[in-house]
Amino acid sequence: MIQIQNLVKTYSSRQGNVIAIDDVSLCIPKDAIYGIIGLSGAGKSTLVRCLNLLEKPTSGQIIIAGQDLTKLSGKALRQARQKIGMIFQHFYLLQSRTVTENIAFPLEIAGLSKQEISMRVDELLHLVGLEDKAHAYPSQLSGGQKQRVGIARALATKPQVLLCDEATSALDPQTTLSILNLLRDINQKLGLTIIIITHEMKVVKEICTDVAVLHEAQIVENGPVESVFIHPQSEIARQFISSVFSHELPTDLLKEIATHQNSEVVRIQFLGSRASDPIITDLLRTCNVRANILYGNIDHIRSTLFGTLTLELQGNSEQLRQAHDYLASRELNVEVIQRAL
Ligand SMILES: Nc1ncnc2c1ncn2[C@@H]1O[C@H](COP(=O)(O)OP(=O)(O)O)[C@@H](O)[C@H]1O
Ligand SMILES: [Mg+2]
Numbered sequence: 467m468i469q470i471q472n473l474v475k476t477y478s479s480r481q482g483n484v485i486a487i488d489d490v491s492l493c494i495p496k497d498a499i500y501g502i503i504g505l506s507g508a509g510k511s512t513l514v515r516c517l518n519l520l521e522k523p524t525s526g527q528i529i530i531a532g533q534d535l536t537k538l539s540g541k542a543l544r545q546a547r548q549k550i551g552m553i554f555q556h557f558y559l560l561q562s563r564t565v566t567e568n569i570a571f572p573l574e575i576a577g578l579s580k581q582e583i584s585m586r587v588d589e590l591l592h593l594v595g596l597e598d599k600a601h602a603y604p605s606q607l608s609g610g611q612k613q614r615v616g617i618a619r620a621l622a623t624k625p626q627v628l629l630c631d632e633a634t635s636a637l638d639p640q641t642t643l644s645i646l647n648l649l650r651d652i653n654q655k656l657g658l659t660i661i662i663i664t665h666e667m668k669v670v671k672e673i674c675t676d677v678a679v680l681h682e683a684q685i686v687e688n689g690p691v692e693s694v695f696i697h698p699q700s701e702i703a704r705q706f707i708s709s710v711f712s713h714e715l716p717t718d719l720l721k722e723i724a725t726h727q728n729s730e731v732v733r734i735q736f737l738g739s740r741a742s743d744p745i746i747t748d749l750l751r752t753c754n755v756r757a758n759i760l761y762g763n764i765d766h767i768r769s770t771l772f773g774t775l776t777l778e779l780q781g782n783s784e785q786l787r788q789a790h791d792y793l794a795s796r797e798l799n800v801e802v803i804q805r806a807l
Contacts (some may be wrong), residue, residue: 467493467494467495467530467531467659468492468493468494468517468528468529468530468627468659469491469492469493469494469495469527469528469529470490470492470493470494470513470525470526470527470528470529470659471487471491471492471494471518471526471528471529471649472489472526472527473490473491473513473516473523473525473526473527473528473563474487474488474489474490474523474525474526475487475509475512475513475516475521475523475798476524477486477503484681485683486509487509487512487513487516487523487683488509488684489526489683489684490513490571490680490683490684490685492685492686492688493551494659494661494676494680495659495676496656496659497653497659497675498659498660498675499649499653499660499662499674499675499676500660500662500674500675500676501664501669501670501674501676501677501691502514502660502661502662502663502664502677502678502679502680502702503639503664503665503666503667503670503677503678503679503680503688503706504665504679504680504681505665505681505702508680508681508682508683509680509682509683510631510632510663510664510665510680511631511632511663514552514629514631514661514662514663516528517550517627517629517661518535518547518550518552519535519536519543519546519547520587520628522536522617523634524740527593528770529603530546530549530550530570530627531626532548533546539579540627544589544685548576548623548625548626549623549627550625550626550628550629551621551622551623551625551628551629552619552620552628552629552631553613553616553617553620553625553628553629553630553631553633553637554616554631554632554636555602555633555636556636556637557609557612557613557615557616557632558613558616559615559616560589560606561602561604561605561710562603563603563604564600564601564602564603565591565596565599565600565601565602565603565604565607565615565752566587566591566600566601568604568615568619569587569590569591569615569618569619569622570583570587570596570622571619571622572619572622572623573586573587573622574622576623576712586622587600587618587622590618590621590622591618591654592771593618593619593621593655594614595614595648596611596614596615596618596663599611601717603790604703606640609636609637609638609641610637610641610644610645610770611707613633613634613637614618614645614648615644616633617649617652618643618709621652623657624705625658626658626659626660626661626662627658627659628636628649628658629661629663630649630660630663630664631715632663632664632665633645633649633662634646634666634669635664635665635666642668646669646673647673649673650673662674662691666709667706667709667710668709668717670691670706671691671695671766671767671768672768673768674691674768675690675691675768676688676689676690676691677689677691677694679694679700679702679703679706681700681702685773685806686699686700686702686703687699687700688704691767691768692737692767692770692772693706694707695711695767695772696735696737696799698797700739710765711763711765711772711774713733713761713763713774713776715731715760716805717778719760720737720803723778723806724804724806725806726780726806727735727806727807728780728781728782728783728806728807729779729780729807730778730779730780730786730802730804730805730806731760731776731777731778731779731780731799731802731805732776732779732793732800732802732803733773733774733775733776733800733801733803734774734775734776734777734793734798734799734800735772735773735774735798735799735800735801736772736773736775736798736799737767737770737771737772737773738771739771740773740796740797740798741802742796743796745793745796745798746775746777747750748771748796749789749792749793752788752792753778753781753785753789753792754781754788755779755780755786755788755789755793756779756780756781757777757780757782758777758778759775759776759777759780760776760777760778761774761775761776762774762775763775771790783807
């Protein structure tokens with residue numbers, strides 16, 4: 467488990483002080499794939515660099531497996547850092563070394579024997595699916611293959627934590643998915659904590675178990691991914707979510723509906739098995755309302771189905787109330803978008 471407590475990082479520059487991280491506290495469970503999302507300049511890279519003490523925090527604590535890294539120095543800090551692997555957007559591979567030699571690099575520094583290194587590199591090549599590229603140079607690899615080398619190198623010294631700073635931001639959507647699937651496999655197989663820094667909500671939606679939204683140096687909300695997606699608290703979180711689930715209706719359509727009498731536009735959201743429930747049939751059978759489907763979509767958040775249905779309901783106030791009672795009894799998340807009575 468990782469605890470970030472009251473972390474502050476300020477930079478002084480000619481223009482004055484920049485507060486890059488402003489009193490951030492987070493608790494990251496051991497088996498999590500924890501997403502930290504924010505716009506460019508929000509402080510994401512600073513936060514992740516503070517986590518492995520590449521950047522010295524101005525104040526606050528970073529506690530990993532009970533050990534406060536900010537209190538360590540010299541050899542103890544180097545040892546603690548070996549327990550934290552990191553991958554980057556631009557890979558940072560050594561161009562004059564082969565794939566095998568890149569992966570071997572941290573093991574050489576750690577002082578392992580040639581034979582130990584060779585065995586470990588073989589294991590890692592297998593883990594990331596690059597056995598056939600063992601002797602290739604970085605310039606001969608695709609972006610996705612380069613990131614696989616980055617991952618193998620980061621895992622070489624058997625870290626407990628893997629930090630990913632925009633690790634898929636330079637990759638196309640298909641390759642992004644294959645790298646995210648690899649990270650999920652690694653999280654499950656090796657039981658290591660993964661922290662994913664990103665500006666892309668689709669990354670969070672695919673694999674993260676939890677998410678924190680970093681905005682202007684502060685965490686504005688955090689929690690399990692499903693609950694942040696269904697009940698976002700901040701405007702910035704809503705914006706990120708609408709980049710992957712856009713359920714907005716055309717304004718002309720809403721204006722037209724606003725002229726109807728006794729009409730309500732409602733958005734219903736549901737998770738998991740409820741996605742296959744016959745909601746509309748049951749709604750119409752139970753309550754004497756008319757329903758017009760304006761929008762429907764089923765997608766997923768990790769492997770959980772996530773459905774959205776936008777309806778115009780027509781009926782008198784008693785009928786509409788009954789419809790709401792019915793939807794509430796089904797434990798669906800219902801939001802009234804527009805009401806014309
Ligand atoms: N070494 C530095 N010196 C001065 N300011 C910095 C430094 N690194 C980052 N910053 C500033 O800190 C803020 C957060 O930057 P950063 O952590 O890189 O954000 P992100 O990764 O979310 O884009 C920005 O305003 C940036 O200009
Ligand atoms: Mg950054």
